[in-house]
Amino acid sequence: MHKACWDILYKELTTEPPVYDQMIKILAEIRNLFCEFVYNRPDIQEETKDKIVPELIKNMVEHQAFDDNNLYGLTI
Secondary structure: OHHHHHHHHHHHHHOOOOOOHHHHHHHHHHHHHHHHHOOOOHHHHHHHHHHOOHHHHHHHHHOOOOOHHHHHHHHO
């Protein structure tokens, strides 16, 4: 199962043009898992959900509008 997930991601990202569906699913899962780790901190959950908006990130990546500053902004 694990390998299948990464195989799908690799296939989607190496097609021309790239497809970002699997990447967005993984990003959403990471965001949700992080929020579960801080279940008693709704303020951190809200900040995380405000910063990591999978569909917005997908849209930015598809239109080549996602850059290093955006990636850095997700980490602080």
